[in-house]
Amino acid sequence: MxxxxxxxxxxxxxxxxxxxxxxxxxxxxxxxxxxxxxxxxxxxxxxxxxxxxxxxxxxxxxxxxxxxxxxxxxxxxxxxxxxxxxxxxxxxxxxxxxxxxxxxxxxxxxxxxxxxxxxxxxxxxxxxxxxxxxxxxxxxxxxxxxxxxxxxxxxxxxxxxxxxxxxxxxxxxxxxxxxxxxxxxxxxxxxxxxxxxxxxxxxxxxxxxxxxxxxxxxxxxxxxxxxxxxxxxxxxxxxxxxxxxxxxxxxxxxxxxxxxxxxxxxxxxxxxxxxxGSPRRLVGLVLTDRGVLRSHQRVVIPGGGEGEITSGTFSPTLERSIAFARVPADTGAAVQVDIRGKLLNARVVKPPFVRSGQSLIGSSKGPS
Amino acid sequence: MSTVPADLRYTKSHEWVRTLADGTVEVGITDHAQHALGDLVFVEVPEAGRTVKAGEPCAVVESVKAASDVYAPLAGEVTAGNPRLGEAPETVNTDAYGEGWLMRLRPAPGALTGAALMSAADYQKVLEAEGG
CATH class of the missing domain: 3.30.1360.120 (Probable tRNA modification gtpase trme; domain 1)
Incomplete structure (x- = not known):
C-alpha cells in the first residue's frame, strides 16, 4: 500500500x-x-x-x-x-x-x-x-x-x-x-x-x-x-x-x-x-499517420540519426497523437517513429500544442 | 459489474469468441477488458489472410494511457479485421460484444474443439477471483 x-x-x-x-x-x-x-x-x-x-x-x-x-x-x-x-x-x-x-x-x-x-x-x-x-x-x-x-x-x-x-x-x-x-x-x-x-x-x-x-x-x-x-x-x-x-x-x-x-x-x-549550443534538443511531434506515440519509442531522422520519445499520448483536444522527443539539434521538420516495427510519419513542432482550449499546431495536412 | 453474455466463450486474457453460422468465429475483448482499459483511441487489427497460432498477439488496443495486446484465442486464418475500428476505436467501449468485434477467424482443423475456451459461467468466476 x-x-x-x-x-x-x-x-x-x-x-x-x-x-x-x-x-x-x-x-x-x-x-x-x-x-x-x-x-x-x-x-x-x-x-x-x-x-x-x-x-x-x-x-x-x-x-x-x-x-x-x-x-x-x-x-x-x-x-x-x-x-x-x-x-x-x-x-x-x-x-x-x-x-x-x-x-x-x-x-x-x-x-x-x-x-x-x-x-x-x-x-x-x-x-x-x-x-x-x-x-x-x-x-x-x-x-x-x-x-x-x-x-x-x-x-x-x-x-x-x-x-x-x-x-x-x-x-x-x-x-x-x-x-x-x-x-x-x-x-x-x-x-x-x-x-x-x-x-x-x-x-x-x-x-x-x-x-x-x-x-x-x-x-x-x-x-x-x-x-x-x-x-x-x-x-x-x-x-x-x-x-x-x-x-x-x-x-x-x-x-x-x-x-x-x-x-x-x-x-x-x-x-x-x-x-x-546543445547537441540534442527536445521537440514536439505530431503523428500524421494513425497510431499512438509512447515514451521510449525510437525516432528515426531522415538522412541519419536517431532520437527518443520522452512523453507521448493521444491528444483528446487535437484527436491525434502528440509527443515530446529528444532528437539531434539539427533535426528538420519531419521524422519517423518506430511503433512496433513500423515506421510512421510525424511532424516536428514547437510546443505547446494547445493553450486555453485552442490548437496551436496548425493544419494536420503537413508543414504549413 | 461487467456483462458476460451466456452464448459466447471466453479466454483468461479477456477475449470473447462467437461461432458464426458459416463456421468462422468472431473475436473481441470483453466488457470487463474494455472497462479496465478505459477510452480506446487506437485499435490495430490483423489483415485478412494472416495465419495465427493460439495465444499469439494479433491485435493491439490502445487507450489514452497504454497499449495492450489482444491474443488469438485459437489457431486459424484471419478472414477479416473490423474495418470500422480505424475511424471509430471507441466502438469497442460502447459495444464490446457487437459492433466492436476485432477480427474474424477461420479455425484451423480441430482448433475450435481443442481450444481452451471457457463458458460464460467459468469466465464469470475468473472475474470474481480477480475482484472484478
Whole structure:
C-alpha cells in the first residue's frame, strides 16, 4: 500500500481507479479520462495534488540559498507572492527536480517539488540550507487542490467569502498569496487558467464536495498528463532527469546564466552548452499517420540519426497523437517513429500544442 | 459489474469468441477488458489472410494511457479485421460484444474443439477471483 492524501477515501467513494504514482495511491480517472480532459479545456475540473511536496524555507539568507540551489534566478522575484519555475541541478548540470518557488517575504520562500522526488529533494535542500542558516519545513499539514479550466477561478472563488473571493480573483498569473487562511495561487499544469490552493488537510474533503456541487468535475492523473503534454509542460522523470540537462530538455529558458557571477550548482557544467549550443534538443511531434506515440519509442531522422520519445499520448483536444522527443539539434521538420516495427510519419513542432482550449499546431495536412 | 453474455466463450486474457453460422468465429475483448482499459483511441487489427497460432498477439488496443495486446484465442486464418475500428476505436467501449468485434477467424482443423475456451459461467468466476 502506498501513501494516501487526505482525499484518498473520497476518491474511492467517487469510484476512482487508483494507481501507484511515485509511492502514492492516487486517482488516475473517475469515469472517463477523455471526459475529464475535456471538462478542464471547456469548463472546470479539480485535481488532488496533495501528493506534491510543499516546503517552506525560512531565514534571513533564504534568497542566497535559492540563488545557489536553482538554475533560474530568484532575483527576478521582486513583488511578494510572485512565483518562479526552475530546475534544481546537480554539479553535472543534470536535473534533480523541477520546482515552483513562491516569494512570500524576504525571509520566507515556499517551494513545491514533485512527489516521487520528495526524499532526495529534501535531502539535497537540507544539505545546503545550514550554510545559509535556512530552516526547512515540509508542510505535510496541507492538502493541495488544483482547480483548472476557463471556469475554474470563478467556481473556486465561491469557496471563499465575498471579500476573499475578490482578492483571489484579483491575483495575477503566476502569483499566490494567503487568502482567508488558504494559500491561493494562480498557477497550474494544464495550459488553462485556474488556481492551485493549499489548505489545512481537514478542509480538503468539504472543499472538493462543494466544487463538485458547483459543477467542477473530479479529474485524475490521467487527464492531468494529457493536459500538461498538450500544454507543452515537462514531466520530471520522463522528459528530464539527473542524466539530462535543461538545454536538451526544452528548459533552456529557465536557466539564468546572467548575472555571470551567480554561482548556482550546475553552472560550470552548463556554461559550454549555453555558449556553444546543445547537441540534442527536445521537440514536439505530431503523428500524421494513425497510431499512438509512447515514451521510449525510437525516432528515426531522415538522412541519419536517431532520437527518443520522452512523453507521448493521444491528444483528446487535437484527436491525434502528440509527443515530446529528444532528437539531434539539427533535426528538420519531419521524422519517423518506430511503433512496433513500423515506421510512421510525424511532424516536428514547437510546443505547446494547445493553450486555453485552442490548437496551436496548425493544419494536420503537413508543414504549413 | 461487467456483462458476460451466456452464448459466447471466453479466454483468461479477456477475449470473447462467437461461432458464426458459416463456421468462422468472431473475436473481441470483453466488457470487463474494455472497462479496465478505459477510452480506446487506437485499435490495430490483423489483415485478412494472416495465419495465427493460439495465444499469439494479433491485435493491439490502445487507450489514452497504454497499449495492450489482444491474443488469438485459437489457431486459424484471419478472414477479416473490423474495418470500422480505424475511424471509430471507441466502438469497442460502447459495444464490446457487437459492433466492436476485432477480427474474424477461420479455425484451423480441430482448433475450435481443442481450444481452451471457457463458458460464460467459468469466465464469470475468473472475474470474481480477480475482484472484478
Amino acid at each position: 502506498g501513501r494516501h492524501t487526505p482525499l484518498f477515501k473520497l476518491h474511492q467513494e467517487l469510484g476512482a481507479r487508483i494507481v501507484d504514482f511515485g509511492g502514492w495511491d492516487m486517482p488516475v480517472q473517475y469515469s472517463s479520462q477523455i471526459g475529464e480532459h475535456h471538462a478542464v479545456r471547456r469548463a472546470a475540473g479539480v485535481f488532488d495534488v496533495s501528493h506534491m511536496c510543499v516546503v517552506d524555507l525560512r531565514g534571513a539568507r533564504v534568497r542566497a540559498l535559492l540563488q545557489q540551489l536553482l538554475a533560474n534566478d530568484v532575483a527576478k522575484l521582486k513583488t511578494p507572492g510572485k512565483a518562479l519555475y526552475s530546475c534544481m541541478l546537480n554539479e553535472r548540470g543534470g536535473v534533480i527536480d523541477d520546482t515552483i518557488v513562491y516569494y512570500l517575504s524576504d525571509s520566507w520562500f515556499r517551494a513545491v517539488v514533485n512527489a516521487g522526488t520528495r526524499d532526495k529533494d529534501l535531502a539535497w535542500i537540507r544539505r545546503h540550507a545550514p550554510a545559509c542558516g535556512v530552516e526547512v519545513t515540509e508542510r505535510t499539514d496541507l492538502a493541495m487542490l488544483a482547480i483548472q479550466g476557463p471556469e475554474g477561478r470563478a467556481k473556486a472563488a465561491q469557496l471563499l467569502t465575498a471579500a476573499d473571493a475578490g482578492a483571489a480573483l484579483a491575483l495575477h498569473t503566476f502569483v499566490g498569496r494567503e487568502i482567508g487562511g488558504w494559500f491561493v495561487a494562480r498557477t497550474g499544469y494544464t495550459g488553462e487558467d485556474g488556481f492551485e490552493i493549499m489548505m489545512p488537510a481537514a478542509e480538503a474533503v468539504p472543499a472538493w464536495r462543494r466544487l463538485n456541487s458547483l459543477g467542477v468535475a473530479s479529474c485524475g492523473l490521467g487527464a492531468r498528463d494529457t493536459l500538461r503534454l498538450e500544454a507543452g509542460m515537462n514531466l520530471y522523470g520522463n522528459d528530464m532527469d539527473e542524466g539530462t540537462q535543461p538545454f536538451e530538455s526544452g528548459l533552456g529558458w529557465t536557466v539564468a546564466m546572467e548575472p555571470h557571477e551567480r554561482a548556482f550548482i550546475g553552472r560550470e557544467a552548463l556554461a559550454p552548452i549555453a555558449r556553444g
